[in-house]
Amino acid sequence: xxxxxKWYINLSIQRKILYCxxxxxxxxxxxxxxxxxxxxSSIVTEQTxxxxxxxxxxxxxxxxxxxDMVRNSFEYIANNNTVQEELESDEPYKSDGTExxxxxxxxxQIRRLLLxxxxxxxxxxxxxxxxxxxxxxxxxxxxxxxxxxxxxxxLAEQAKGRCIYYNASEEGLxxxxxxxxxxLTMKPVGIxxxxxxxxxxxxxxxxxxxxxxxxxxLLDNDKxxxxxxxxxxxxxxxxSWIEKISGNTGEFLFTAxxxxxxxxxxxxxxxxxxxxxxxxxSFLQKTARGLQKTTIMLIxxxxxxxxxxxxxxxxxxxxxxxRTSKAMQQFAEGDFSVRLPEGRRDEIGTMNSVFNQxxxxxEQLIKQxxxxxxxxxxxxxxxxxxQINPHFLYNVLDTINWMARKKxxxxxxxxxxxxxxxxxASISNKRSMVYIREEIKYVxxxxxxxxxxxxxxxxxxxxxxxxxxxxxxxxMTIQTLVENAVIHGVENATWDCxxxxxxxxxxxxxxxxxxxxxxxxxxxxxxxxxGTEEEPDHEAERTHTHLGVYAxxxxxxxxxxxxARMSITSEPGKGTQVIxxxxxxxxxxxxxxxxxxxxxxxxxxxxxxx
Numbered sequence: 001x002x003x004x005x006k007w008y009i010n011l012s013i014q015r016k017i018l019y020c021x022x023x024x025x026x027x028x029x030x031x032x033x034x035x036x037x038x039x040x041s042s043i044v045t046e047q048t049x050x051x052x053x054x055x056x057x058x059x060x061x062x063x064x065x066x067x068d069m070v071r072n073s074f075e076y077i078a079n080n081n082t083v084q085e086e087l088e089s090d091e092p093y094k095s096d097g098t099e100x101x102x103x104x105x106x107x108x109q110i111r112r113l114l115l116x117x118x119x120x121x122x123x124x125x126x127x128x129x130x131x132x133x134x135x136x137x138x139x140x141x142x143x144x145x146x147x148x149x150x151x152x153x154x155l156a157e158q159a160k161g162r163c164i165y166y167n168a169s170e171e172g173l174x175x176x177x178x179x180x181x182x183x184l185t186m187k188p189v190g191i192x193x194x195x196x197x198x199x200x201x202x203x204x205x206x207x208x209x210x211x212x213x214x215x216x217x218l219l220d221n222d223k224x225x226x227x228x229x230x231x232x233x234x235x236x237x238x239x240s241w242i243e244k245i246s247g248n249t250g251e252f253l254f255t256a257x258x259x260x261x262x263x264x265x266x267x268x269x270x271x272x273x274x275x276x277x278x279x280x281x282s283f284l285q286k287t288a289r290g291l292q293k294t295t296i297m298l299i300x301x302x303x304x305x306x307x308x309x310x311x312x313x314x315x316x317x318x319x320x321x322x323r324t325s326k327a328m329q330q331f332a333e334g335d336f337s338v339r340l341p342e343g344r345r346d347e348i349g350t351m352n353s354v355f356n357q358x359x360x361x362x363e364q365l366i367k368q369x370x371x372x373x374x375x376x377x378x379x380x381x382x383x384x385x386x387q388i389n390p391h392f393l394y395n396v397l398d399t400i401n402w403m404a405r406k407k408x409x410x411x412x413x414x415x416x417x418x419x420x421x422x423x424x425a426s427i428s429n430k431r432s433m434v435y436i437r438e439e440i441k442y443v444x445x446x447x448x449x450x451x452x453x454x455x456x457x458x459x460x461x462x463x464x465x466x467x468x469x470x471x472x473x474x475x476m477t478i479q480t481l482v483e484n485a486v487i488h489g490v491e492n493a494t495w496d497c498x499x500x501x502x503x504x505x506x507x508x509x510x511x512x513x514x515x516x517x518x519x520x521x522x523x524x525x526x527x528x529x530x531g532t533e534e535e536p537d538h539e540a541e542r543t544h545t546h547l548g549v550y551a552x553x554x555x556x557x558x559x560x561x562x563x564a565r566m567s568i569t570s571e572p573g574k575g576t577q578v579i580x581x582x583x584x585x586x587x588x589x590x591x592x593x594x595x596x597x598x599x600x601x602x603x604x605x606x607x608x609x610x
Contacts, residue, residue, distance in 0.1 A: 017318070021310035029306065033299045040291055048283075052212050053251065053264045056277040059208045059216070060266040063201070066122075067271050070176060071163050073117030074192050078180040082109045083128065087180060087189040092134030107136070114138040122200035124173060129153065130190040145171055152177040153191045160188075165271050167220040172198050174226065198227055205229040205275075214279040215261075219245075221272030236278065245274065254278070320348040327355065336363060372558045375551055433559075436503065436510075437469040442479045443501060450486050457496050458486075464503035468510055473582060474555045481514045481578050484549065489518025489576050510582045517575035526570050556582070 077083055086092060086106055093107045110128065118126045118138050125139030127149070137144070145168070152166040156177035166175040177193040205216040209229045215236055218227035223242050228235060238256040241263055248267040253260065260281035267274040323340065330338040336359055340352035440462065447460045482501060490497040500515045521529070529549055549568075556564040563583045570576035 015314070017314040018310050021314070022307060025306040025310065026303065029299060029302055033295055033302075036295070040295075044291060049251075049262055049264075049279075052214070052262065052277060052279045055208045055212055056216075056264045056275055057249075057266050059205060059277075060268060060273075060275040062204060063218075063273060063275065064268050064270060066204070067163075067165075067176070067268075067273075070117070070194065070196070071178075074163065074176075074178045074194075077113050077117055077128070078178065078192055079183060080113055082106055083113065083180070084183055084189070086110055086128075086134050086136075087130040087132060088182065089132065089134070092130050092132045094133060094135045110136050111138065117194070122197055124195040124197055126192075126194040128190065128192055131188065132190075134190065145173075148173075148175060149193060149195075151175075152193055156191050156193070157188070165220065165273070167222070167224055167226055168195070169198060169224070169226050171195075174198060174201070174220075202227045202229050208277065212277060212279050213283045214277050217274075217276040217278070219274040219276060223274070226273070241278075245276070253281075320344075320352075324348075324351065324355070331359065368554070368558060371554060375554055432475060433472045434475045435469060436464065436471045436473065439473060439475070439478050440464055440501075440503075442476065443482050446479055446482060447486075447499070450490075454490070457493075458490050458499070459496075460499040460501065462501045464501070464512075465505055467505060468503050471510055471582070471584065474552075474559055477552055477556070478512055478514070478580070480548070480552050481512075481580065485514050485516045485518070485576060485578070489516040489520065491518075493518045505584070508584055510584050512580040512582070513577065514580075515575065515577040520572045520575050521570040522572055526568060530568060556580075 089106075093110075114126050114128065114136060115138065120140055125137065125144065127138070127144075128134065128136040148166070148168045148171060152164065152175035155164040155166055156179045158164075159179065161179050161181060163176060163178045166177070168175055173195040175193065175195050177191055179188055180190045180192055181187060182189050201218060205218070205227065206229065208214070209216045214230075215234070216227070216229040217225055219242070220226050223245065225239070225242075230236075236256050241252075241254045241256070241261075244252050244254070244263070245265050245267075248269060249265065251262065251264045254263045255261070256278075261278045262281060263276065263278055265274055265276040327338050327340050338359070339356050342349055342353045342356065344352070444462065447462075451458055451460065478501070482499070485499055490499065497516060497518045500513070502513045502515075504511050549566075553566055556566065560583055565581040567579045568576065
């Protein structure tokens with residue numbers, strides 16, 4: 001065992017793959033082939049058994065159709081007015097089938113009726129008896145088994161109008177009889193009887209017998225054998241299988257004379273006759289044996305193909321592995337320019353593609369880190385510029401607020417309070433992440449200032465799910481989007497504008513929407529806005545947009561690792577909509593609780609009117 005292990009370890013990768021692939025393929029192939037063969041053999045045998053049962057059922061149906069035809073003829077003859085008159089007549093006609101009839105006589109009419117229901121191919125005779133002594137006979141010859149005919153008539157009287165079937169196999173016949181009743185009084189007036197040749201019924205079984213290579217039996221209502229049909233008149237001496245027949249249909253296995261049979265039977269509820277098919281098991285397994293040969297040939301062909309494909313696989317993997325190993329070594333040494341070919345579509349090609357994508361993502365992450373450092377430095381620079389003397393500015397604003405409150409100027413008080421809040425958020429608040437409730441407060445202060453500035457020309461409405469209050473986001477994210485909507489959508493509009501800000505939870509994402517019905521943007525302006533990679537140089541724009549959409553996107557990508565999404569849609573003259581989706585799991589902790597701070601009612605005015 002140790003020598004074998006040492007020998008395997010020292011093999012080349014190509015030979016290891018070849019031998020392992022062949023071993024696994026051989027085991028799987030044999031297991032799959034054997035399992036497939038057993039399953040297919042079972043299915044084929046079952047399907048053949050079902051087809052055999054179908055043939056037996058079809059034969060039973062054909063026999064039923066035949067007897068239905070005879071019964072219909074009996075009904076037609078029995079209900080005919082001429083027959084009814086003959087059976088109620090005081091002067092009935094008695095015949096043995098040899099007399100000559102007048103064409104227009106009642107006897108001649110009855111003879112023609114009997115001829116309609118009589119065919120010499122499958123009937124020996126047909127006879128009409130009347131309780132008034134009428135007797136009409138139509139037959140190939142005048143030989144009638146009076147005793148058997150009498151028994152069939154007695155059985156018909158007991159059946160009280162139903163057709164009966166009497167087995168006279170020793171005569172090669174089956175008797176069928178029906179009691180005739182007066183159509184008005186329903187009083188029994190006679191018997192209609194016919195003898196059916198069993199040889200004709202046997203001919204009907206030939207097709208089923210040949211197609212199944214089976215023994216076909218026809219049993220009467222007492223399970224006596226009427227017909228046995230088999231090739232070369234072979235017989236099954238053991239008849240114990242008859243006792244296993246119960247119900248109208250069924251199937252069971254039976255062994256007779258050293259031969260296994262699948263016994264399928266179908267019983268007619270109308271005639272009581274049972275068709276039995278004894279199908280040899282060798283016939284059922286014949287197709288499965290052919291499948292066995294096909295399976296062996298497929299195993300051999302598959303094995304040869306496995307050897308060929310395994311060799312190609314081994315050669316195809318060994319070379320690319322060497323190239324991949326070399327490329328990974330260069331990457332480990334700090335060479336980020338190394339790339340592997342991606343032309344292949346197999347696993348090697350996928351591995352090469354993942355390797356190249358990994359290097360590209362590392363380069364992008366390094367670039368993003370550099371860009372974020374630049375953005376943060378710009379923010380810090382702007383904050384330093386604004387912090388000339390923040391305490392002095394706060395004291396001045398508090399003084400103005402006190403003076404306005406003393407004079408009863410509530411609007412000026414609110415205005416100064418909002419400006420002071422915004423300044424504290426942008427200058428004194430050093431945190432880069434704030435809660436949604438804080439961010440919404442900044443938005444409320446900003447919108448109050450703008451609504452006071454524009455008067456009735458501009459209204460807004462804020463609707464944010466309270467469960468989002470404790471979600472943290474980068475500071476001034478939503479406020480920047482709102483500011484852009486006011487500056488670029490509302491400021492240049494010549495009509496009254498409405499701004500809507502919403503926040504909701506959808507599929508594990510916090511979705512914020514900033515929507516206005518201002519001037520909107522063209523597609524070119526929208527693409528320029530979404531594709532901007534640097535801060536605008538124009539001082540006015542810097543004042544309006546603060547960090548701008550580009551900076552917001554970059555900060556979101558950095559904080560949420562590219563899981564946050566922002567989309568902008570706009571149409572000139574109809575407004576702009578910005579949708580911001582932020583994940584609620586991952587790097588951000590969320591605690592759901594109701595915020596105690598009420599929403600500024602001034603920001604909700606006229607919202608319902610829009």
